[in-house]
Amino acid sequence: MTLTPILPDQDAIELAANCLHDGGLVAFPTETVYGLGADATNDRAVARIFEAKGRPQFNPLISHVSGLEMAMELGQFGALAKELADAFWPGPLTLVVKRSHACPVSLLASAGLETIALRMPNHVVAQGLINRVQRPLAAPSANPSGGVSPTTAAHVAEGLGDRLDMILDGGPCEVGLESTVVSVSDGEDVRLLRPGTITRSELEAVCGAVVSADGHAIEAPGMLASHYAPNSAVRLNAKSASPNEALLAFGPDIVPHTGPSENLSPAGDLLEAAANLFTMLRRLDARQPKGIAVMPIPQAGIGEAINDRLTRAAAPRS
Ligand code: TXA
Ligand code: MG
Numbered sequence: 001m002t003l004t005p006i007l008p009d010q011d012a013i014e015l016a017a018n019c020l021h022d023g024g025l026v027a028f029p030t031e032t033v034y035g036l037g038a039d040a041t042n043d044r045a046v047a048r049i050f051e052a053k054g055r056p057q058f059n060p061l062i063s064h065v066s067g068l069e070m071a072m073e074l075g076q077f078g079a080l081a082k083e084l085a086d087a088f089w090p091g092p093l094t095l096v097v098k099r100s101h102a103c104p105v106s107l108l109a110s111a112g113l114e115t116i117a118l119r120m121p122n123h124v125v126a127q128g129l130i131n132r133v134q135r136p137l138a139a140p141s142a143n144p145s146g147g148v149s150p151t152t153a154a155h156v157a158e159g160l161g162d163r164l165d166m167i168l169d170g171g172p173c174e175v176g177l178e179s180t181v182v183s184v185s186d187g188e189d190v191r192l193l194r195p196g197t198i199t200r201s202e203l204e205a206v207c208g209a210v211v212s213a214d215g216h217a218i219e220a221p222g223m224l225a226s227h228y229a230p231n232s233a234v235r236l237n238a239k240s241a242s243p244n245e246a247l248l249a250f251g252p253d254i255v256p257h258t259g260p261s262e263n264l265s266p267a268g269d270l271l272e273a274a275a276n277l278f279t280m281l282r283r284l285d286a287r288q289p290k291g292i293a294v295m296p297i298p299q300a301g302i303g304e305a306i307n308d309r310l311t312r313a314a315a316p317r318s
Contacts (some may be wrong), residue, residue, distance in 0.1 A: 003247055007168075016166050020038065020135070025037070027160065033141045033150060033176065035064065036049055036142035038137050038139070041136065048271065049138060057309070063109060063116060063136040066121060066131050073103075074300055075115075076098040085120070093196075095183075098116075114185075119179055149286065152172050155168050180198040193213045244289060245290055246260040247259065247262075252266055264276050297310065
């Protein structure tokens with residue numbers, strides 16, 4: 001069954017906000033493209049985004065905020081980041097900054113990175129929705145992985161209509177091209193990670209030189225064989241763990257282990273496993289084991305993205 005987009009009047013926004021609070025997926029219009037939104041603080045809801053898009057990898061997602069105040073709760077804003085937000089928000093500029101210490105946004109939305117991408121969209125429906133939810137909304141473009149970004153609600157329904165809970169129809173997007181993404185995470189340079197509507201010269205008029213991100217491979221997640229690897233060595237497809245290893249288990253049939261252990265999903269639910277992946281890896285890593293033994297994860301559905309990330313975590317370090 002495919003969804004019919006609905007007009008975003010007050011009642012629809014209210015429904016959509018409740019749906020998001022319950023962990024649902026709501027496509028909403030922004031000035032750039034339609035976003036596939038979920039409560040960014042809900043691990044499982046964020047996992048559903050990846051599942052719905054059919055992404056074979058966990059690319060980090062943009063958290064959409066109601067303004068600088070919400071943004072500053074989630075990320076560390078130095079003078080430079082504030083200057084850029086002042087100049088371009090609301091609007092098609094995404095700022096990558098360090099996550100704040102108590103950042104409530106799912107680590108899955110950050111794909112395990114120490115940084116977070118934030119944007120205040122310039123669209124009355126997007127703003128109305130975030131204000132009503134009072135939480136950041138994680139939202140990639142609302143198209144199946146590898147497809148073209150949608151600029152109308154009909155595009156969204158065509159591509160993802162059977163995988164979402166609601167589509168808010170705000171008409172065609174004005175800009176039609178994704179936001180410009182810059183990193184200011186070191187507090188000094190502005191690095192262009194993705195060109196977009198806001199041009200390099202517009203940025204430079206506000207903040208001086210903009211550095212190209214080529215060579216900053218760590219900031220283009222997914223490009224590196226090994227990125228965000230835990231400190232401990234990772235061993236995949238383990239049937240059991242040795243006493244000085246930590247065990248990252250999956251499913252009901254686990255071998256007893258005396259060292260630190262976590263189970264991604266005792267029920268063997270891949271969505272739950274995706275939701276728990278980064279948090280559990282970190283928790284185990286913090287115990288400083290000799291290594292982390294990871295049980296096999298089925299390659300089906302979102303399992304492919306989980307395995308992609310685990311393979312990177314286990315890749316030889318350079
Ligand atoms: O206009 C847009 O930006 C749209 C609307 C819905 O806001 N969203 C969008 O999201 O295009 P998506 O997921 O298709 O692209 C997000 C981009 C990716 O290039 C991703 O790598 C980058 O932002 N990104 C997100 N978090 C990042 C981080 N912590 N560090 C570096 N890059 C990040
Ligand atoms: Mg996209």
